[in-house]
Amino acid sequence: MDNTGFSLASLLVVTALGLLVPLIVTRIRAVRIPIVVGEIIAGVVVGKSGFSIIQNSEWLQFLQFFGLAFLMFVSGLEIDFATLKPTKVRKGNRYARFLTMPPVFATFATGLTFVLSYSLSQVLFNLHFIKSPLLFSLILTTFDWLWFF
Known part of the structure; x- marks a missing residue:
């Protein structure tokens, strides 16, 4: 047009x-x-x-x-930039303190979600339901599931 x-x-x-x-x-x-x-x-x-x-x-x-x-x-x-500040955690396991930092936790959660969605996308691609597994996994990763519930 x-x-x-x-x-x-x-x-x-x-x-x-x-x-x-x-x-x-x-x-x-x-x-x-x-x-x-x-x-x-x-x-x-x-x-x-x-x-x-x-x-x-x-x-x-x-x-x-x-x-x-x-x-x-x-x-x-x-x-909200205040949420990006590290939270205070009791002394203990240093890995637990590292994972409670919001930027680290968000990166880890997004990476895990992407890996899981890419594996699901590969299954759907092999069953010929989708054409692009990478695009579908990106859509699943960025989809906000919380508004659905």
């Missing part, structure tokens, strides 16, 4: 979704998902991957880049 046209209907749909999705997601009690995840799902549904209701235009491309920059900014505000 060319990007030169201006689609007022597409801009109206995006604006309405930006208003309605947070209201709907906060009302759903059965499955708790973050508002951003709800907006991404709504975007997939109305975008090219779904019903293709939205037509690409220069204004929507601007909103796309602005939204991504805003999302990165808000994510940066959520970082």
